[in-house]
Every structure is written in structure tokens, then in C-alpha cells.
Amino acid sequence: MRYRINLCYDGSAFFGWQRQNDAPTVQQALEEALSTLLKEDTDVVGAGRTDTAVNASYYVAHFDSRDGLDCADLRRRLNAILPEQIAVLGIEAVQDEFHARFGAVSRTYRYYVHRTKNPFLRSGSYLCAYPVLDFEAMNRAAQLLVGRHDFSCFEKTGADNRTSICTIAEARWSRVDDGDDTRWVFTVTADRFLRNMVRAIVGTLIEVGRGKRSPESVADLLAKGDRCAAGESVPGYALYLSDIRYQP
Amino acid sequence: MRYRINLCYDGSAFFGWQRQNDAPTVQQALEEALSTLLKEDTDVVGAGRTDTAVNASYYVAHFDSRDGLDCADLRRRLNAILPEQIAVLGIEAVQDEFHARFGAVSRTYRYYVHRTKNPFLRSGSYLCAYPVLDFEAMNRAAQLLVGRHDFSCFEKTGADNRTSICTIAEARWSRVDDGDDTRWVFTVTADRFLRNMVRAIVGTLIEVGRGKRSPESVADLLAKGDRCAAGESVPGYALYLSDIRYQP
Numbered sequence: 385m386r387y388r389i390n391l392c393y394d395g396s397a398f399f400g401w402q403r404q405n406d407a408p409t410v411q412q413a414l415e416e417a418l419s420t421l422l423k424e425d426t427d428v429v430g431a432g433r434t435d436t437a438v439n440a441s442y443y444v445a446h447f448d449s450r451d452g453l454d455c456a457d458l459r460r461r462l463n464a465i466l467p468e469q470i471a472v473l474g475i476e477a478v479q480d481e482f483h484a485r486f487g488a489v490s491r492t493y494r495y496y497v498h499r500t501k502n503p504f505l506r507s508g509s510y511l512c513a514y515p516v517l518d519f520e521a522m523n524r525a526a527q528l529l530v531g532r533h534d535f536s537c538f539e540k541t542g543a544d545n546r547t548s549i550c551t552i553a554e555a556r557w558s559r560v561d562d563g564d565d566t567r568w569v570f571t572v573t574a575d576r577f578l579r580n581m582v583r584a585i586v587g588t589l590i591e592v593g594r595g596k597r598s599p600e601s602v603a604d605l606l607a608k609g610d611r612c613a614a615g616e617s618v619p620g621y622a623l624y625l626s627d628i629r630y631q632p
Numbered sequence: 633m634r635y636r637i638n639l640c641y642d643g644s645a646f647f648g649w650q651r652q653n654d655a656p657t658v659q660q661a662l663e664e665a666l667s668t669l670l671k672e673d674t675d676v677v678g679a680g681r682t683d684t685a686v687n688a689s690y691y692v693a694h695f696d697s698r699d700g701l702d703c704a705d706l707r708r709r710l711n712a713i714l715p716e717q718i719a720v721l722g723i724e725a726v727q728d729e730f731h732a733r734f735g736a737v738s739r740t741y742r743y744y745v746h747r748t749k750n751p752f753l754r755s756g757s758y759l760c761a762y763p764v765l766d767f768e769a770m771n772r773a774a775q776l777l778v779g780r781h782d783f784s785c786f787e788k789t790g791a792d793n794r795t796s797i798c799t800i801a802e803a804r805w806s807r808v809d810d811g812d813d814t815r816w817v818f819t820v821t822a823d824r825f826l827r828n829m830v831r832a833i834v835g836t837l838i839e840v841g842r843g844k845r846s847p848e849s850v851a852d853l854l855a856k857g858d859r860c861a862a863g864e865s866v867p868g869y870a871l872y873l874s875d876i877r878y879q880p
Contacts, residue, residue: 392750392751392752394751394752394754421782439752440753441752463749468749468751469751469752469754470751471748471749471750486846500710500719501716501719502640503640503641503716503717503718503719504640504642504689504756505688506642506716506717507755508752541777549698551771
């Protein structure tokens with residue numbers, strides 16, 4: 385029987401989702417906890433990699449096990465033994481055809497920035513204290529990314545994907561007013577993402593906001609496909625995988 | 633010339649506000665930064681102690697220095713050299729009579745709790761996963777604390793204050809709906825607080841919420857003044873000094 389598991393994690397303690405030989409990862413923590421509770425070696429298939437320190441406010445994985453697991457009880461017991469950086473939101477039995485990675489039709493990432501030093505935002509948002517940051521210009525540049533394009537210019541150099549073509553459905557900055565301070569969030573949804581792509585896009589858009597490049601220059605970047613011509617990547621701790629959609 | 637400095641800090645890296653011989657504190661960090669920038673030894677007087685790990689979303693201190701400091705420039709330079717856990721919100725010249733500690737007429741603390749495991753709330757809110765937590769009962773108990781009382785029963789044992797009498801102006805639990813999750817916050821305002829008092833009150837009110845003691849029993853606690861009869865203190869990392877008022 386196949387089970388779907390929805391979870392969230394604070395990435396600060398992990399070297400990303402994907403199991404590694406010599407560094408703690410979310411997949412490893414989850415597989416170890418499940419194997420302990422189910423008393424059998426259990427592999428978990430996740431919706432995709434996330435980089436070191438990157439968070440997921442929503443993540444989907446699946447695993448196969450015996451029929452008739454008590455999902456609510458398993459969730460409670462998993463939350464009790466998983467580290468405090470990982471919380472299981474729900475578990476449910478699904479059809480055998482469900483696949484957390486290959487079945488996903490879109491993923492959404494969010495990147496948070498704030499503008500003035502704030503001790504309470506620093507761990508999950510990126511401080512952009514530049515005197516000028518023109519979000520209107522950044523949104524004009526972001527609009528040029530929407531659609532089906534070759535995103536080689538935002539791909540980590542050395543990656544060997546078969547293709548660098550992705551379709552971005554949405555890319556925009558919006559203001560988040562929460563209590564004492566203002567954050568801005570960049571929301572981007574696509575069918576797939578290349579390694580390092582969101583952080584390279586955000587870094588480039590911030591250079592647009594600072595006036596270091598024009599909004600229109602982003603179209604040239606896409607056309608030329610040269611990673612060195614794009615902006616520097618921003619840090620991973622302010623990035624959140626926040627939604628994954630499947631075929632109904 | 634006397635200067636007032638408003639600041640905030642994440643207490644997780646500090647052994648409270650008050651300077652100690654052998655442990656990092658907020659007062660020490662601020663005095664060192666000010667002394668460096670002003671090129672003279674500068675003492676800072678704070679509004680009061682805070683315990684290890686306790687945060688301040690608003691804190692007030694004062695210091696004396698030469699006339700005519702450029703306050704906006706000093707604020708910027710302080711923020712650049714202070715650790716990321718401390719942010720200066722503002723600096724202004726004030727009358728010589730202003731005193732950050734003795735001039736304060738009320739202080740407000742907030743204590744945050746959440747009900748289900750949440751990786752993104754864990755560092756600044758206390759997880760109360762008890763099956764039942766009756767906030768209505770907790771608010772009835774909190775109402776009994778309002779007014780002028782001897783709060784010995786909530787004072788850290790071994791403290792040697794002249795008096796344990798405080799006047800609480802407000803004490804209530806309210807719901808905070810922020811995004812994906814719900815937190816509850818206990819807000820308490822008084823003319824003064826004893827050591828450990830807020831954390832002991834919150835711990836006692838949580839026992840009321842769990843049904844371990846009745847709301848009315850809080851009146852007995854106050855009357856008897858026995859610290860051992862009150863509830864256990866909750867951890868400091870979810871406590872925020874959030875307002876300090878002065879005579880106009």
C-alpha cells in the first residue's frame with residue numbers, strides 16, 4: 385500500500401532534503417523515524433531536492449508499507465520522535481499510481497526579504513538594507529520570466545540536466561505586513577525548477593531593484609543563457625518551498 | 633547631555649540584559665559598541681533586568697555623552713557593529729531628568745504559545761501540545777491577578793526585594809492568527825515585576841487551562857504567598873518585554 389505524507393521543515397539544521405553519505409538530511413531523518421516505527425526498512429520518495437538550509441513550509445513525499453496503517457497514530461508518533469525542525473502535517477493512503485516526484489505538476493517557492501535590521505526576522509528572511517530597492521522595477525523584470533523559457537542563465541554551473549527549459553506560471557513580489565515590520569515576498573510557481581534557480585533569480589531581481597541593471601536586461605539574460613551574466617545567488621535560509629500541486 | 637535609546641533584541645544568545653562578569657549580555661554588547669563609536673567609556677542604564685534567553689521587542693535605556701551627537705548617524709553605525717540579535721530602533725537627546733529605570737511607570741510583557749508542533753514557531757513560542765488547554769478558564773484566572781497584590785507566590789525563591797507588591801493593570805490571553813498557524817499570547821502590564829514572575833504566572837495559568845487547578849485557586853495562591861504552591865515556570869525564549877511607558 386502506498387502512503388502520502390505531507391510535512392514541513394526548517395532547513396537550518398539540514399544539508400537539504402536528499403539523503404547524503406555524511407551529512408544530516410530531511411530524507412534521512414524521515415526514513416529513520418519511519419523505519420523505527422514501522423519496524424521495517426522504509427524508503428521515502430520526495431517531491432524533489434532542496435538545497436542546504438532551504439526550508440519547506442509544505443513538502444510531499446510517499447512511501448510503501450503494509451495495508452491498513454493507522455495514519456493519525458503514525459503521524460503523532462512520527463512527530464514525537466522526529467527532530468523539532470520537522471513536522472508531519474498529515475499521512476493518507478493513496479492509489480499505487482501516486483508519485484510524489486513524477487506526479488507533481490507544479491511547485492511554488494517563496495523568498496522573503498526585509499529592509500531594516502530586525503533580530504526577529506533574521507533567521508528566516510534576508511536583510512536587504514540597500515538605500516533603494518525598487519519593487520515596481522523588480523516586478524516588471526519578474527514578468528519577463530513568466531512563460532516557457534530556457535533558464536540556463538539561472539542554473540548552477542556544472543549541473544547536467546537534460547533540459548533547462550521550464551514554464552513559469554507566476555513570478556511576483558508582494559508586500560507582507562505582519563505586525564511590527566514589513567517583509568516582501570517573491571512568489572514563483574513553475575512546472576519544474578533547476579538547481580539554484582530561485583536564488584539566482586532573486587539575486588538578479590535585487591540587482592534590478594538597486595538600479596544596477598534594467599528590468600528589460602532580464603530578457604537578454606534569458607536569451608544568452610550565460611550564468612555568469614546573471615546576479616549573485618541570495619542565501620538559502622530565506623527560501624521556502626511552499627506548495628506542490630498534483631494532477632487531481 | 634542625556635540620550636534615550638530604544639532597541640530590541642533576540643535574547644537567545646544572551647544571559648539577559650544585565651552585565652555579568654563572565655557571560656555575554658545585551659548591556660555589555662551595547663556599552664562596548666557605544667564606547668567604541670563615541671571613543672570614550674560609556675555606561676548604559678537599562679529599564680530593568682531580563683532573564684537569560686528572554687527577548688525584548690521594545691527596550692529603553694539611557695546614556696550620558698557630549699552634546700550634539702548626530703543621533704541618526706550613531707544609530708546606523710551602532711546597528712552596523714552590534715550583533716545581529718540586537719537592533720537599535722532610535723536614539724534621541726532627552727532632558728537630564730529622564731531615567732530609563734526609575735522613570736518607567738509601566739512595563740508590558742508578552743508570552744507566546746502554540747498548540748501543535750511547528751518548526752517555524754519553535755524558537756520564539758512555547759509548544760503546549762496538551763490535549764486540552766482551556767483559554768477561557770485561563771482568562772478567568774488571569775482576571776484575579778489584576779490589581780494591587782503581594783505576588784510573593786510568583787517570585788523566584790531567594791530574591792530579596794524590599795517588597796513583593798505590584799499592581800497589574802492588564803492580564804489576558806488572546807488569539808493571534810498569523811498565516812498558517814495559530815498562536816496564543818498572554819499580555820500582562822504592571823508597574824513593576826518580580827524576578828521570574830511572568831514565567832511563573834504563565835506556568836500556573838497553563839495548569840489552570842489543563843484542568844490541573846481551578847481558576848479560583850489563583851486567589852488562594854496570592855493569599856498564601858507560597859512559591860512552591862504555584863505552577864512551574866515556563867521557558868524564557870517565548871517571553872518578550874514589549875512595552876515600557878514613562879511619565880509624559
